[in-house]
Amino acid sequence: MEHDHAHHVGDYNRAFALGVTLNLGFVIVEFFFGLLSDSLALLADAGHNLSDVAGLLLAWGASYLAKAPATANRTYGWRKVPVMASLLSSLMLLVATGALGWEAFQRLFAPQSVTSLTVIVVAGVGVLVNTVTALLFVSGQHHDLNLRAAFLHMAADAGISLAVVLGGLLMLWQELPWVDPVLCLLVASFIIFSSWSLLKDSLDYALDAVPRNIDVQGIRQYLANLEQVDRLHDLHVWPLSTSEVALTVHLVVHQQSLDNGLLHQIQQHLHDHFEIDHATIQLESSLEESNCLLAPTTCH
Missing domain, CATH: 3.30.70.1350 (Cation efflux protein, cytoplasmic domain)
Structure with a gap:
């Protein structure tokens, strides 16, 4: 029995476009103020958000390829492309996060002062941007791996940005320069933990394992x-x-x-x-x- 599922992704073209625009704009703002305030936590989150933009672009582009008609040598068409895009996105995310985590670990032994008010304001904007983006995909997460990945990443980012806000408030209250690298390590750990599930699911889909929701x-x-x-x-x-x-x-x-x-x-x-x-x-x-x-x- 065949069913046309193209409408699932088609309905989210605007969501992808808005999500990419919001996050790309925020990455630029966050990276600029991360350099200005010398906040590794902001730079780490900017790098993570940039990988999310890449992931959204990959998923968006893959969704178009997935709708391409079948050919003589690709009898299922390009339906597996979103799976490969999800796998690539999760690998990119893990590599980038590992590099930032290593930088944070090194800064633990040479902490630097951070402009906490800047961290709070920029991360607060991040909470808003990531929450709005997550809500764009909340209704589609149940039937598509890419949409679930987008939702989980954006929801995690909203939580991470909230943690940065709380860390900034703590640094504003007490002069504790080690808070920034510790916060970055916590952020990196959380991202790796959440990304591992995406990587595992992507590998399972790529290797034709039975989806976890199938009995x-x-x-x-x-x-x-x-x-x-x-x-x-x-x-x-x-x-x-x-x-x-x-x-x-x-x-x-x-x-x-x-x-x-x-x-x-x-x-x-x-x-x-x-x-x-x-x-x-x-x-x-x-x-x-x-x-x-x-x-x-x-x-x-």
Whole structure:
């Protein structure tokens, strides 16, 4: 059963455009004031926000490629491009964050004074920008890996900027120059922790692992319990894209059950109850199962 999912990303073109514009503008402001105030925390957050801009651009561009039609040698089209974009974005983020974390660690032993009021004001703007951007993707995070990544990153950034504000208030109250590198290390640790989940999911999608929201055991039980089905074999479930899941299975059925009505019933149930978008089902008569090259008795 095929379903057109292009509208999912199409609805978010404006969200991507606004998110990129807001964050790119904020990166410039944050980087400028980070240099002006010599705040490593602001520079770290600016670098992170820049990687988010790159991630948004990657996801946005990949969404267009994903809608390209299938070709003779790419029969699924470019649906996997957003997965690769998400993987690349998470790797870039981890590398950049690791470099900034190392710089913060070195500054622990040579702390420098920071203009705390500047940190507070700029980071406060960051809370607003990141919260607004996160809200742009909040409704789409449940059905698309890229949108979930965008939402989680923006929500994390809002929390990180809030932490910078609190750290700035602390430095304003007490002259503690070591607070800035410590805060940067905390920010880096949080980003790495949140990015690891994105990296893992991206790798899983790239390697065609079953998406975590799909209940394979439940699918197997449903198919096995169908009255017309004697047994099943070669059940495979994998992510076709960041928002579509495919399934193939061989069902050994009674001779009288070899009709399209059963196929439609199963495909509709898999779509409605198990979030399977593309189900390819091969029906085999129990009398002819031995003719299937993939049947357990003939394929080892």
